[in-house]
Amino acid sequence: MSRSLKHVAIREYVRSLVEGSAPGTAAPSERDLVDRFGVARMTVRQALDALVSEGVLERFPGRGTFVAAPRRTASGVTGxxxxxxxxxxxxxxxxxxxxxxxxxxxxxxxxxxxxxxxxxxxxxxxxxxxxxxxxxxxxxxxxxxxxxxxxxxxxxxxxxxxxxxxxxxxxxxxxxxxxxxxxxxxxxxxxxxxxxxxxxxxxxxxxxxxxxxxxxxxxxxxxxxxxxx
Amino acid sequence: MSRSLKHVAIREYVRSLVEGSAPGTAAPSERDLVDRFGVARMTVRQALDALVSEGVLERFPGRGTFVAAPRRTASGVTGxxxxxxxxxxxxxxxxxxxxxxxxxxxxxxxxxxxxxxxxxxxxxxxxxxxxxxxxxxxxxxxxxxxxxxxxxxxxxxxxxxxxxxxxxxxxxxxxxxxxxxxxxxxxxxxxxxxxxxxxxxxxxxxxxxxxxxxxxxxxxxxxxxxxxx
DNA sequence: TAGTGGTCTAGACCACTAT
DNA sequence: TAGTGGTCTAGACCACTAG
The missing domain is CATH 3.40.1410.10 (Chorismate lyase-like)
Structure with a gap:
């Protein structure tokens, strides 16, 4: 890997952990990921931010981060x-x-x-x-x-x-x-x-x-x- | 103001600066905003991140941050x-x-x-x-x-x-x-x-x-x- | 009370762009 | 070369939730 991009690695790690899990399943806490990857918390947050804005995860202050319920999607352009x-x-x-x-x-x-x-x-x-x-x-x-x-x-x-x-x-x-x-x-x-x-x-x-x-x-x-x- | 939320203040400041500007207009650089508000750069980035994901701004590495062309948006739910x-x-x-x-x-x-x-x-x-x-x-x-x-x-x-x-x-x-x-x-x-x-x-x-x-x-x-x- | 996410600091090095 | 955004560090304090 020529360019590591830690936040990408963390993001994909969490995505793979979480995919297939039922909505509501707890994701690793930010501090867990800090320890596991040996990075700063901001880096972990950057990774999780992406998954949250994708709708994969949801954050609840004081509780933790969890697998989100699948989003409602608008009807696409179909024939x-x-x-x-x-x-x-x-x-x-x-x-x-x-x-x-x-x-x-x-x-x-x-x-x-x-x-x-x-x-x-x-x-x-x-x-x-x-x-x-x-x-x-x-x-x-x-x-x-x-x-x-x-x-x-x-x-x-x-x-x-x-x-x-x-x-x-x-x-x-x-x-x-x-x-x-x-x-x-x-x-x-x-x-x-x-x-x-x-x-x-x-x-x-x-x-x-x-x-x-x-x-x-x-x-x-x-x-x-x-x-x- | 009971809770300041600096990134919100910065975000709204930039939004007001930018609204009505033609697409392609330069927004203040991140370091300009750091100086103006006396905050850390991560705080400025948090503010700009929000505007970028809203589609208000676009970032170009090495060039700067600019007003984005209006997104095509699906018709919303209107009365x-x-x-x-x-x-x-x-x-x-x-x-x-x-x-x-x-x-x-x-x-x-x-x-x-x-x-x-x-x-x-x-x-x-x-x-x-x-x-x-x-x-x-x-x-x-x-x-x-x-x-x-x-x-x-x-x-x-x-x-x-x-x-x-x-x-x-x-x-x-x-x-x-x-x-x-x-x-x-x-x-x-x-x-x-x-x-x-x-x-x-x-x-x-x-x-x-x-x-x-x-x-x-x-x-x-x-x-x-x-x-x- | 221990753990969580939310916010914030004060730096740093990098690749890239424009001049 | 100076300026930009991209990435990252190693902390910190807060409000909130759960046991």
Missing amino acids: FSEEMARRGIVADSRTLAADQLPAGENLARALQVPAGIPVVHWRRLRTADGRPVCLTDAYLDRTRVPGLLESLPTSLYDDLAARGLRPSWAEDMLAAATATPEEAALLEVPSGAAVLRHHRRALAGDAVVEVSRTVYRGDAYTLNVQLCS | FSEEMARRGIVADSRTLAADQLPAGENLARALQVPAGIPVVHWRRLRTADGRPVCLTDAYLDRTRVPGLLESLPTSLYDDLAARGLRPSWAEDMLAAATATPEEAALLEVPSGAAVLRHHRRALAGDAVVEVSRTVYRGDAYTLNVQLCS
Whole structure:
């Protein structure tokens, strides 16, 4: 080890001690670690601070340091396939279009590409347990997903992940509306039925990787979101 | 000041220095702060550590400490008043009911209270720029919000914050549906118009502080969400 | 009362950056 | 070369908790 970084060594030692332990299990006290590693207490505290801010440990003044209960996590950025899998539902989809279209002004701005250049367009009718649930139009910067249209993946988000473009950030808009006749026909609902419109702009780092517009059947889909602040 | 907490004083001093500064602006160096406050360097570092982990400052070894570019933040847990204010819209509301009702089974479970005990119920018709936008039924554990019904606040979330119960976590469900005749009348839309149903369970720490059901006019409201993972 | 974490001191050496 | 943050030491006193 070229650079020792004692606080890292201590941190990883404690992490390995603690991983798999039940919440509430006592971690070594700061002074124990001082003795064991022969370091100053500030160094131990630096190590434990990291684990506390990671949510691995909790400190209670006067009592000690303990394994923290797993944190609640906000819902991440997931695609339809994942979301359905999480609910234990068999998701499937039928591709209605997979082509390239010149980007209109709004789309171009959202995708951060020049207006008028062709972008990848993929339209799918998605089903859950065999029943139509939603209609998705996904738009992507063709330079980021070469070959996508030639071999369409099962899950767009898995494919993006494989390209190192897994969205880590999404801006979503949700609104209730009524189905257009075309949407109604595809979703097999009466024209004018209530639908949930969902627009998404998904980013990986600073790059916009997907802009999508989805229409969900109001009677067949509920969106769940966990928020934190 | 009964307890000085030097690192807090230093942290807030730096925060006030820095707030409003452009990203990239240099913050005082650690040794400057040592001189200014007459403290040890570890104390200064403790103060700056907090601002760094808050995302206010960034450190660059060998260069210095600088104001960080604003982080992308996921949308927090906000109430309607805040949300409208953020959009620059004048929000108002009319109380339709403010009473206590025995909790049904589902509501009791969601609120973590025994079934059948009375819970606070507050129904409001909310308007934006004078037009009806949504109808909200909020349910709260009466023991957590004594006096709420006697003097109804303008903003529920502000009131909760004042009680130390600001929600920091919410589980939301969203679905499109059609308005019931009663909802339609209050929202001033035709019966059967598309509406967005929004159920929320808001928590502060481990305590459920609010369970609410909101019906938004589909033509008057779009929900925006930012997600990260 | 013994042990814990919270806070703080007054130094030190290092690698790195900018000039 | 001067200044910066990164790491580390060897103590100290405090308030709090548990037995």
